Amino acid sequence: MEGVFDYWEFLAGIGLFLWGMSQLEQSLRELAGNSFRDMLHRFTDRSWKGILVGTVITAILQSSSLVTLMVLAFLGGGLISLRNSLGVVLGANLGTTFTAWVVATFGFKISVSDFAFPFLAIGVMTYLFMNSRPFLKNIGVFLLGFGLLFLGLDYMKLAIEDFAATVDLSAYNHYGLWLYLIAGIFITAMIQSSSALIVIVLSALNAQLIGISQAMAMVIGANIGTTFTLVLGAIGGTADKKRLALANFGFNFLTGSICFFLIDQLIAVSVFLFEISDPLMELVFLNSLINGLMILGFFPFLTALESWLKRRFRSDVPGGSTRYVKSVPLDLPAVAMVALEKEMDGMLKDTLKLVWKIIHKHKSPKKDASVWRKITFQPKNLLLDYQQLKNREVEVFQFVLHLQEKNLTAGEVSRLSELTQTLRLLVLGAKEFKDIVHNLKEMEDASEPFVAEILQSLQGEVKDFLTVFEDYVAMRETDESVVQTVRARLKSNYSSLLQRLYSQLKTKKADVSISTMANVIEQVFSGLAQVWEGIASIRKSKMDSVK
Structure with missing residues (x-):
């Protein structure tokens, strides 16, 4: 029915997108997981190196959760300092914005389904018929995940466009941007993927269902909401896990709170200083800008923050005589x-x-x-x-x-x-x-x-x-x-x-x-x-x- 939101199509789109992200993560972990672990281990002897490595690895893997898990393992084993692990987390937050750039650049400029089908076809065939050859099999999983990601985007985009044709959200404007901020936090915490929420926001922005200010408020909410995954995982965890979760929440909450009150000024910077006219590119640019400002704001204080965090959660430090293995999670x-x-x-x-x-x-x-x-x-x-x-x-x-x-x-x-x-x-x-x-x-x-x-x-x-x-x-x-x-x-x-x-x-x-x-x-x-x-x-x- 025209004007009725097809929530099944929308939910199917979210599901396909998240499944595609999961397949991409799994294939890249198998194809280059050891290389990424070696990179994280070898090139994090300085905080600024940690930021660069965290950005690069997360941009490729598109999973800040996996990167954080690796950081926790190295931190628990004494293989990386708390200060440098904080640098990796800062970089991981910036690296997650890469998906939004890819989607904004390709997902709304071409026929998404036509773009996705070749990847799906080749990926499925490679996965099925190259099952005995692990490398080619994982290549197939990668192509399959890439195709599913864009097919899910297509379903979300179509569902929102049909709904936007007859719906006017101006009635909610009197609630202010707080409504969109809270929605961004809540939805991201529920689906546990800031990338998926940003794709939803991009689809709504492309369909002119919301404006750039509302979209920005939801993206800021997504950056805060994505920290709840690590926060929930830290409950009952080791001291290192709680310290890293607290730092990650603090990074995003403080930066998000400041940027929320400066949304108009940030939009003006993108329009007048960088002359970005495409609202989709403007949104992904501002998302990267916020995470870049977070890095610049916290980097000078990482040493002081490390000292402060080490005084927290001392009762959760595992006991025992070992020095390196007692705090190492066995997930990796x-x-x-x-x-x-x-x-x-x-x-x-x-x-x-x-x-x-x-x-x-x-x-x-x-x-x-x-x-x-x-x-x-x-x-x-x-x-x-x-x-x-x-x-x-x-x-x-x-x-x-x-x-x-x-x-x-x-x-x-x-x-x-x-x-x-x-x-x-x-x-x-x-x-x-x-x-x-x-x-x-x-x-x-x-x-x-x-x-x-x-x-x-x-x-x-x-x-x-x-x-x-x-x-x-x-x-x-x-x-x-x-x-x-x-x-x-x-x-x-x-x-x-x-x-x-x-x-x-x-x-x-x-x-x-x-x-x-x-x-x-x-x-x-x-x-x-x-x-x-x-x-x-x-x-x-x-x-x-x-x-």
Whole structure:
């Protein structure tokens, strides 16, 4: 019936548009998801880089939610600072305006259905008949999503144009622009897509159902309403998620509130300064302008904002001994793997520190030491350090068990197995040293000089090998020959020192039993060997992940 709003056609248009956006996101995630994650990880060491990367990735993926999820994963894993993640969020808000530019440029200038059908036809055929070839299959999904996006736009545009022919909204003008602002917030919060709402507004503006001022008010509402997705997701979430959601809401709410009261001035800028006469292009320009002003307004204060946010939601910071994996969401296994690798790097450094402390700082205070030194000396601190390492091992294993439940690739499963083995090797190596703390003290207190010589030789061996270990960790390339050389050297030096002990005991007596000293030598070299195998495993896993 003429003049009656065909809401089924309109809702079908929204559904097709959102489904098309979803297919585009899914295909791009499969085609280049790892590349985008690597870009986000590598190029966000500065806030301004975060803004650029957030803009580019969101403009391509057209999903600020996915970008925010990646940011949360990196933030939770300590792979990106809160300040730089705020930069990515600012950039993501600007990147979401790209869809509006594409729609305004092509969607209302040509026959949308004629434009969409070739993409739909080729996309469906490619998806169906190239199912065994993942790359071509995802290309088909991309083309299908692109076609659905514009077909949905066509349905929305036609439904609104038919309705606009006989409907006059001037009766609502006395409510002011507040009505359109609230409508923009409410509708966007309901459909959880600011891009879809902006397309609806563009269709209404094209049909002259609303004016540019009303359209601007709804777009500002859309920018505020889209933050509710992250806000709702942050309820019951970690401190990082709540901080990022609060910042994102603050960015859009404050900027939107200021721009709402300056709508007439912003429109005047677009008309007189930039001489934009097309209302559709004017609207998408103003949408980008608002998000650009938001970046310029908040960028100088990101450091101060980071400090303020870190004081919020402290009670929601996850407890535990781990540093990187305890706050990482498992929704993106590839990012979780990066955090796990960084956790293992931390475990390695702490293991080497513990080995050094046990072999050099086990000594009891000398007889002429101060009373305070004797009172405060606590060898149990070494055992506490080892227990902390054990606690982290338990937490990492629990993280690994949860990660194994996700849909991992064959490469990720292999890397996870290597990292798990690395964890066991490092803790076993630390345990070998922990178990000889009392024996080291016994050797230190021995009166026979050659026992002290054996102990000093052991300390020298550990110092030399730890230097070799650290140098190898710092190397950019793995070298299997180095791995084999160190293995052989460990075996050779172990045999040499053990032989030296036996030869000394043929002519000398010691107040420390031969079995105790032999056991200390064996466990020191066994511990070093375990740690070395852990280092080699970490290096291999890193190189495999790069490949």
